[in-house]
Amino acid sequence: MVAYSTSKLTHGMINMICPKCEKNISLFSKTLNSFGKEKKCPHCQAALYKTMNFKKAMALSIPTVLAYLFILQPIFSIVGMHKGLGLAVLVMIVSQCSLRLTIK
């Protein structure tokens, strides 16, 4: 059995679901952003591994790039925000959304 979960939007926040106890773990929580490959679920203490879902990353990239080019880039130029910074933020969001947690 392969136990894993993907990130999902809950109450407007991006959350990961613990594959063991099925509770929400915030993507911005200390647990998921700590150094080292092994993470611990703050609820059940299960050892979790963060892995990249490349298929999902590819699928997310296309609409994100389109949204960037046609919606966000003009906004960034109006507010005078550095375009590279906006793109970096988008890349970060896409990669965070493409992560999944796996129990070893």
Ligand SMILES: [Zn+2]
């Ligand atoms: Zn858990």
